[in-house]
Amino acid sequence: MNCRWIIILLAFLVQSACNTDTNVSKGDSLEEINIRLRKDPGKINPLFALTASGRELYQYIFLPVADFHPESLELFPILIESIPEAYETTTDDGEKAVAYDLIFRDAAQWSDGQALTAADYAFTIDVINHPLSKATRWKPYIENILSIKLYDDNPKKVTVYLNPDYMLSQETCVSIYPMPQHIYDTNKKLDIAATSDDTLQISLMDNINNAVNDRVGIVQAGPYHITDEASDEYLILEKRKNYWGDKIPNSPSLQGFAKKMVFKIVPDDLTAITMAKEGKLDFLELRSADDFLDLRDNHADSFSFHTPQLMFTYYIPMNNKSEILSDKIVRKALSHLIDVEDIIQTLDGGLGVRTIGPFHPTKSYYNESITPISYDINKAKELLSSSGWQDTDNDGILDKVINGKRTPMELEFLITGSPLSKNIALIFQQNTKKAGVKLNIVAKKMSVMRKENLYTYKYDMAALAKASDVIADDPYSSWHSDNAIPGGSNTAAYNNPEVDALIQKIRQTRDPEKREAYYLEFQQKIYEDQPMIFLYSPLLKFVGNHKLNITTTSKRPGYMANTFTLIDEI
């Protein structure tokens, strides 16, 4: 065997692999921005799949009638001229209703040049309502839409009649993402009253339902469209030429400064950081506070760093049905055993904001007058003792006779296995041990945990996270006793008739100022009962190319890449 040829071949291969990278980051001019996605977004049609990962893309392609402004977090018009005011009226059937008049912008049009009209809005509502529709996410919202009225003399106007007692009537009627009727129902045959064996309706709805899988070639109203994509690799969005929204000033959703946005799927954080250092990524989100702070400390001249507050909270629900945790005093004692400030500092590099209740700190009705529960082991011991918990057998674990049976204070703590939940559990375990509480940590996948434990209330405590949105909170699903049933969404099985009544008041009050008083009272009562231990709301950790002027927001996903500009251009 002639080694010479082998060595020459190897040398050639190595030489060809030698770094010939030039700085190919197209972030030098805003021709192109390279953005990291953690995973493939899957379906990106918000009518059928309203996911966090999908939102990172669809916010540039699909437009709602109105949305929350990324800075002020108040509703601002997108497809309509202005945010409508409510007025009391009755429907044609004589039913009491609250109505909103939506006037679509004259300039608003679909990407194929057809005008976007009120008929498209009405068509979309019909699509959601259709018995064969897979837009299941929207059905509960539009149940409160009683009827819709179109106007022959003004194709841009629609009046939406809603249930007058529904708190989110305004948000509901403007959050819809219209679909182009001329594409999906050219002959206007869609009939929501049709039977399920109507072949025409089946064919129509199959076509519409399958729109959820569309990526390239979608006819929509947004400033960008997908021009190329490869599953699990990348998606390329390009700015539409002669876009109608360019003429509308001060509307973030209609802007588009970058000609091209390339979303690269990079699951691993280390790989993403390496790519960013080499100029292959211009914007990325990191999970680890350590990675983020390390970059901030050592590469401050290459990157810009942004930490908006995420609409997300970490909390520990306690099963209020369990014989140990049904006691409010025990729950309060456990709340004293976790040093939340220390956890934020130690585990998240100080990048978090402590929370005292179920609502996000950015909400206007967040009750800032409530003092967070302090970390105090002695106080916890006192409370447990006052509730009858003593270490009668001197094994270091408190016990008490419950229903005639000596019960040790032994609790199971479920975690998903993420590093953060594991670390929180370990810290909590150490602290509870000092107070005579034994904590057993069990790791399970989230979907398994839900099925086996949370839905069946066969658990004590769990480390969970909850996402919220800018829209006003409806506490019914998570806090009303109606949902403290197997399979229900009231995870803590919380049951307080006073709070149930408050929740009803909140749901029936449209006026935000009146509702705020109820929200504040609600938070106070939850705080007193401590059905959960509320931890904190983390800050997002974004790293961007230092040449870009990047604005971030609390509104998910935390940024709008279409608003990024080059610093030189300001």
Added chain:
Amino acid sequence: MFRYIIKRTLIILPTIWIISVVAFLLSKAVPQDPTISILNNRGISESTNKEYRSVYTELKLNLPNFYFAITPHYYPDNINAISDRIIRTEVNEALKNKYHWQDISQIIESRDYKIGQLSQILRKQHTPVGIYFPKWIWYGSNNQYHNWLFSFFDSTSLIDGKSSLSKVGTALQWTLSITLVDLVLSIFLSFLLGYYFVKNENSRFLKFLNQGLYLFYSIPIFWLATLLVVYLTTDDYGSWTNIFPSVGIDIYPGKSTTYHILHNIDKLLLPILCLTITSLAYSTRFIRRSLSDEMQKPYIQTAYAKGIDREIIIKKHALRNALMPMITIIVSAMANAFAGSLLLEVIFNIPGIGRLLFNSIGHTDWNVVFSIVMVIALVTTVIYLIGDILYAIANPKIRYDA
């Protein structure tokens, strides 16, 4: 031989079928609820019963699992037909406690029944079954497995609606572009090294090389990959270390996967290097031992006695006979090549089959998971058949009886 090949080929079909059944039944044993996963994929984290039932039926999970079932006599004919998640959970619990389905269904259908109360009512009004015996139920072709099997080629990903097979095909191209090159390279280099080890048994250099190979063999591949990425693709530690291109595939819009692979060859060299380094020690040792064993045999001694040069003895006599065990390694390595390397694909950001399989399992995208499993099963059985044929070619003494 021809008859043997035909027989083995015919056995492939039932083998694949058994694998498909096992894979399908295992997916049913996974505690994740696929309906909940699909609802999550659609952005519905807290679904109503109506939403759940709608997706449950859409996924045809209300059908029986298989063509038949053998259940205790007090079980319902098809428990999957209960589309309400909460009721189905309660019913399962009641059946575990051996309450008869007739009693359970009476309670559920009664007006007084409220969710969460089934166990209480059963305890008060009925007694569990004492002795039970099995019953056989035949469902025919209207079952989940049958639907899946016969829509295999048309199946689409539950995540993004794309054809499962096309996703698998694309991912496989990326994986094979690394693993096959690694296979060829590591076999070639291990033959070379094995030959030199045997030829120069007492060489001090080769002893050091041997230890070096063991060192790389003992390093976990993901750690090695991380080190290579951190130290050799950036200039954080000096520009002289920035040898290899940075990770991440360059994008060529509108071009095929093959085009992408060919124009990203430089990006694939580091993962290939990583794979080769870690597998070289094992293959080299195997060949070395195989060759060494051959060199001890009497016919080699005869060759020496005849005055034939050592190099010629190794090349012309020993090497050929040492091929037999090597076929085993090559065949199993080829089969493994199709499975990909998840960790490597994540670290080097290569959209290969390992990453696709992991993501699909995580999202309960069973359509894609089954496609991957079936493709790998088929390829593996064919490769092992080829291995058997190669054995016969390498050693004419081997004959297969029909």
